[in-house]
Amino acid sequence: MAEPDESDASELVPAELTSWLRERRAFTVLDVRDRDAFETWHVSGPSVEAVQRPHQKFIAARVTETTAELAPAGPEPVLVVCAVGEASAEVAEQLRGAGVDAWNLAGGMAAWARHYEAVELLCSTATVLQYHRPSTGCLSYLVVDEGNERRAAVIDPLRAFAERYAADAAAHDASLAYAVDTHVHADHVSGVRTVAAQTGAEPVYPRGISSHEPSFEATPTLVQDGESLALGHGTIALETVGLPGHTPDGVGFRLGDSEQGDLLFCGDTLFLTTVARPDLAVESEAVDVMARTLYASLATLASMAPETRVAPGHVSESTRPDDGGRYVATLGDLRERLDLLGLDEAAFVERVTGSLPPRPANDAEIRRINLGQQAADDETAFELELGPNNCAVE
Incomplete structure (x- = not known):
């Protein structure tokens, strides 16, 4: 102890x-x-x-x-x-x-709130760091190509820690090529645009973000299901997997690994103890529709190999890491221990729409900031996101 x-x-x-x-x-x-x-x-x-x-x-x-x-x-x-x-x-x-x-x-x-930890995930194709903000449970990831090009991508970065990702990439003799969000976050201020401005990394969002009418200073790269972000030249890539349901625009990114099992950075679609809530990005009358969309996205995950490892976007305070401090679980393990994944569609929709916690603090304002529709200085952004993330059903 x-x-x-x-x-x-x-x-x-x-x-x-x-x-x-x-x-x-x-x-x-x-x-x-x-x-x-x-x-x-x-x-x-x-x-x-x-x-x-x-x-x-x-x-x-x-x-x-x-x-x-x-x-x-x-x-x-x-x-x-x-x-x-x-x-x-x-x-x-x-x-x-x-x-x-x-x-x-x-x-x-x-x-x-400013404490931020990193641990390396097991991966045979790249160096992968998992960042954990214990005060809120937010998880982010740095994926570094270990080939000659030494390119890196940061997934779901937090604005409050924007400088950390570039520093850690540099510590691995790599440069940041991409700053990526899996969806429009409602619980924390995204670091994608800040990282891109500081490092020259390419800002990347799901193509579905266009429906939210973003207002960005620079035109980002938009990706959709089946498209990839290349890191090493012809060696490794992040494959986009469409995962709407938590938000209409949600995606995940799969990193192939035949030895340890593919890593799936699935944002807020699937967690290690529960699943995403479907109500944060739509009007109340559309929540049931989003819950059915989430059900279909989880079915997509169910079709993947059971050894695929889920690297989620958040953990709850009750989630325990493995012996190495890593928050990762295989799809096979999650299918066995999460009863939500075994329900039929009607039962699933009833369960997730009836188990919604309070909304994240300042969620509507945070979403506007993340869409570029509203400006906020660093201190204001930091203060807005303090509190539990509340992005999962209970």
Whole structure:
């Protein structure tokens, strides 16, 4: 079990928090932000008890010497959290003085939101990095051709981390040739145009995005089912697979691998614990139609080889990675463990339309930004996307 850095035993950095969550360590999160901020988004997980008590109560408790009465009843250690890690540091110290095993989340929720991890996926035809943003569950991918041309593609990049992809490609002696989105995202601000502007990479979207009337400064490349994006000259390519259903324009990209099993970067169509929601990009009267479209796309996936490995666009807080920290599963495994994939169409439509969580925060505004219909500076874009992704049915 990972332990906090001994150099400052009162501080827990975001990477260590990620380890606690993955290990299912039992602990309590004490969030000292206001109630609205807590209810919008807070640190959570299957092994976590999260409570909110405002900082002002702890200030008053110092005077009355009643801090112990404010200590949460959940399991210790107690991780104290605020927006930037300052008020929470005061509260953690105060709780320790009252005998509580309390820690401060260094940098607060701001640092948690900016924590981004990468792990290499097994692949015999290319180097593939899977990026994970633990605070929201977003996954992105960097695919690097290891041949003479050293070209790379980033799939579903996040704008907040645009510089990371180019740096990692350069670390592999490669240049970014493509910045690709699998669909119009509603939960985070896309990094496709930012990466393209910074690196000269070709921006790539599904052809179906045209129906949403995008307004981009530069004309992107549009791809549809059966078309490919070449990386190595005649060696490797990303084959487009039409996967509408989460959105009308959705696609996936398949990377051939005869040794490990093909990798399918399927965006938000299929996850490791459930399937996509069909309601974010259409009017309410069209949700049933989109659910049937999603059913057909999942049938397309069912026709693929069972050893095909699904690399999804998100994971939920309950999803566990493999021993190497990778979020990947074969289609064969998913068919066995996801009952949604065994339903007939009518039952499937009823189930997915009746299991819709709250919409992602600011989803309509984020979609407009991702379509180029609305501008947002970096800080505004970052603030808009904070919160759970909520792109899957429950």
